[in-house]
Structure formats: C-alpha cells, structure tokens
Amino acid sequence: MAIWTTYTGSFCPKFGIYHIDDWIFLLHTNAMEKPVLLDMPLYFEGEAQYKEKCPPTVTHRLAYADCSYWKHPAFSIIEQWYDARDAFICLLEINTRITLDLPVNCQRHDLYWLYALRGSLTLDQPEDASAMELTIPHAHYCIAYIPPDDFNLRIPQGKHLFFYFVIKSDWLLRRPSAAGLEEIQSHLAKLRARLMESASTGILHIYDYHRQHIISTAAPSKPLHVEQDCFVYHKVVELLSRSLSDLTKMDEQMGSRPMQLLSAVHELIRQKLGTGEHIVISHLAEAFDVSPTYLNRIHRAHYASSLKRYIDQQKFEFARFLLAEQQLSVNDAAHLSGYTQASSFTKQFTLFFGFSPSELSRKDDD
Known part of the structure; x- marks a missing residue:
C-alpha cells in the first residue's frame, strides 16, 4: 500500500495496526471522546455568535477537523480538533481585547501536551486554592496530568495560538514498565491510579523544531482521509519523543x-x-x-x-x-x-x- 510509504514505519492492513519506530497504534479502536469541553460564560452568550465552521481568517487549518467558532465584539475564538482514535489534537486560536476567563471541563483522566505557540495561558480552579495553578508563558510548553474536573482558562488581552494533544491512556499504559517513558513515570503513575490531583512537569521551551512540527499538522496539502490518522500519529510520536529529550536536558540543568x-x-x-x-x-x-x-x-x-x-x-x-x-x-x-x-x-x-x-x-x- 504505497500511501503509507511517506511515513517512517509500517502498516498491517489485516489488523489495522500502524507501527512507528517502537510505537504501535490500533487504527480501528473506538474513537476518543473530545477530552476538553470549552464553554462560553453566560454573560457573553447574548453577543457571542457561534458557528461550527472555521472563518476565512483562521491562521492555520487542520485537515478533516471539527471546528467551534465564537465571534464577539471583544474577542474571537477558533477551536479546531481532530480525533485520530488513539490520539487527539487541537489548535486553539484566540484574539481578544479583554482578559478572558473561560470555563473548561476536562472529561477524563489524561496526560496533556500543552503548547503556547503565541501568547500565554493560565489553567486553575479559583474555588479550590489548594489545586494546581498552571501558567504557560509565550513560546513554552509542558506535560500535565489532569483528571476529570471543571477548570478556568484565563487568557490575557492579545493574540494567542495554543496547541495540545492527548494520547489514549490505554496506549500510554500498554506496557507496565513504561519503557522509554521514564521521564514522565510519575505522571503515568497518576494516570494509572486515576488520581484526582493535577500535576505537571516543569515549563519547557518551544524551539523551531517544535513549532515547525506542530504547524505542519495544518499542512497546506490535504492528505487522503485514510492517511490522516497515521499523519497525526507520526506528528504526536515525534513531539512526545522531543518532550522526553527536553525533560532529560532540563533535569540535567536543574540537577546542579x-x-x-x-x-x-x-x-x-x-x-x-x-x-x-x-x-x-x-x-x-x-x-x-x-x-x-x-x-x-x-x-x-x-x-x-x-x-x-x-x-x-x-x-x-x-x-x-x-x-x-x-x-x-x-x-x-x-x-x-x-x-x-x-x-x-x-x-x-x-x-x-x-x-x-x-x-x-x-x-x-x-
């Protein structure tokens, strides 16, 4: 099947298995639910228009993605997401003239790779002062374990572009030893135990190779629909590998x-x-x-x-x-x-x- 040859790995059509290096994805498993539900505060609903279609002004467009678009006199929010069954990616573009506090609900116990490509964000629970407050500044990212709960997403005034991906927990926890994933072992333990306490790694810097890899998920040329899942798997596995390398370097630097x-x-x-x-x-x-x-x-x-x-x-x-x-x-x-x-x-x-x-x-x- 020549359509798979553009990716590093191999495909088994009989069982629907795509193999990248040492990572295996089952292509016909049940689809993931959308892991994060973004809501609009009631006091904005009267003036905020909602559409399920990206506007022409969107900076980057994900192939075959679903879209939520809110347009308000003071801000616009474009949320694009694609479910690749074993992995989920989302691109969030926000332009605002005011500070926004947006209710978000995380649906499951998951590990999130969160990237602030432009602008910054803060995720917290104002009603629970003992809970984790996660702030990701411009051009930085982190890996966070987040349980199912309600959170507040604070976005300061300005133009913002965020990206996140989630890998299906069944796949992340497939190997009890978590070989190769030692840098996120503590977060995998929380995921396995389904703890209700959030946690994150340190804040890591976004370099050009991160940015290029993420932006390439919104490639100008639209792949065949049957290629898209494997295209996404290739991207998230590469980003996962980069994050493990970045964490190792940070530990070496912080160890002194x-x-x-x-x-x-x-x-x-x-x-x-x-x-x-x-x-x-x-x-x-x-x-x-x-x-x-x-x-x-x-x-x-x-x-x-x-x-x-x-x-x-x-x-x-x-x-x-x-x-x-x-x-x-x-x-x-x-x-x-x-x-x-x-x-x-x-x-x-x-x-x-x-x-x-x-x-x-x-x-x-x-």
Whole structure:
C-alpha cells in the first residue's frame, strides 16, 4: 500500500495496526471522546455568535477537523480538533481585547501536551486554592496530568495560538514498565491510579523544531482521509519523543545549582513554619544571595507553580495539622502560621481549603 510509504514505519492492513519506530497504534479502536469541553460564560452568550465552521481568517487549518467558532465584539475564538482514535489534537486560536476567563471541563483522566505557540495561558480552579495553578508563558510548553474536573482558562488581552494533544491512556499504559517513558513515570503513575490531583512537569521551551512540527499538522496539502490518522500519529510520536529529550536536558540543568538552591529554600521554609515568622520571598532570596525574580523564575520552571503558592500550601497544611492533630485554638494556629490577626488567617485559610478553621475544629470535636 504505497500511501503509507511517506511515513517512517509500517502498516498491517489485516489488523489495522500502524507501527512507528517502537510505537504501535490500533487504527480501528473506538474513537476518543473530545477530552476538553470549552464553554462560553453566560454573560457573553447574548453577543457571542457561534458557528461550527472555521472563518476565512483562521491562521492555520487542520485537515478533516471539527471546528467551534465564537465571534464577539471583544474577542474571537477558533477551536479546531481532530480525533485520530488513539490520539487527539487541537489548535486553539484566540484574539481578544479583554482578559478572558473561560470555563473548561476536562472529561477524563489524561496526560496533556500543552503548547503556547503565541501568547500565554493560565489553567486553575479559583474555588479550590489548594489545586494546581498552571501558567504557560509565550513560546513554552509542558506535560500535565489532569483528571476529570471543571477548570478556568484565563487568557490575557492579545493574540494567542495554543496547541495540545492527548494520547489514549490505554496506549500510554500498554506496557507496565513504561519503557522509554521514564521521564514522565510519575505522571503515568497518576494516570494509572486515576488520581484526582493535577500535576505537571516543569515549563519547557518551544524551539523551531517544535513549532515547525506542530504547524505542519495544518499542512497546506490535504492528505487522503485514510492517511490522516497515521499523519497525526507520526506528528504526536515525534513531539512526545522531543518532550522526553527536553525533560532529560532540563533535569540535567536543574540537577546542579538551581535544584540545590530550591531544595535549600524549601528546607528553610519548613524550618520557619511554627516560629510565627511571616515568610517573605524577598527575605528568602536575600538569605541565599539571589534576587526574588530569579528565585521565582527557577521555582516556576521546575515545579510549574509559583514560590508564593508553595509557601501558602506549606503554611496552611501546617495550620491544619496544628488545628486537627495538636488541637490548638484558631488564634494560636494563626500566630504560629505567621499571622498577626486571626481574622485574616481565617479568611485565607477558608479560601485555600474551602472550609473555615473553626469548622475543622468542630469536625474533630464530633
């Protein structure tokens, strides 16, 4: 079958199996559901027009893709996606004159390869301050494990182009040893256990080869429909392999001074917990003779989360321990957590956990 010869690999028509290097895709398995549902806030619905067809102004067009197009006086959103059965790709183009907060629902436990080709995005759960907040700046990407849940997608003013792909979990977990996928082993373990806690790798840089490979998924020449799935598999496997290489390089770089510095900073934070001292990032940076900007940058690069968020998480987990296990009063827990006023502590604690410290005390009393 000559149509397969343009791809690196082989095809078995009897069983519908496409083989790329050491990766195997079953072409007639059940199709994947769309993994992410993007919704329009109610306050925009009156002025936002919706169509299931890409406008002529779309920058890149995916072959055989489905499309959702919202047009509003202040913004436009073009979402294109293609389901290749064992892999799913999506291209999201947003032009906006305002900051957008868009509700999104992730449908399943999945690993996502998320690329900010132009512009930036933040994915979080505002009602759950303890949940992961993922920010991907311009020209960067990451791999994230995300369970089925509701999230908020924040898009700042400007022009944005995002790309993501998902590989069917049955295929990713096909080999118990996950040979060749060691760099994402912890995320595969979360996927296998179907945990409800999100997690991500560090933020990785998008180079020209990433960009060219992604943009080529919207190739000017439209392949035959029977070729499209294999075309997509070839692209996502190449991007997956690149990401593993990028993670290895990042680990090598972070394994020296930056990683040692972050470990020391985390240890200092743990030492300060319970002393009543207010933990300030500028003081931490001064203790290690670095700038707060640098400290924040390397923390976000390695943990995909801000240092402030890490401090808050440690502080409130410690406060919960004091209340639940040590049975301290709210005033004492507030003081030991670095707060001078219990009212401020109660407000922040409630925002973080979704229940007040006094409620926690009552639960333990019951």
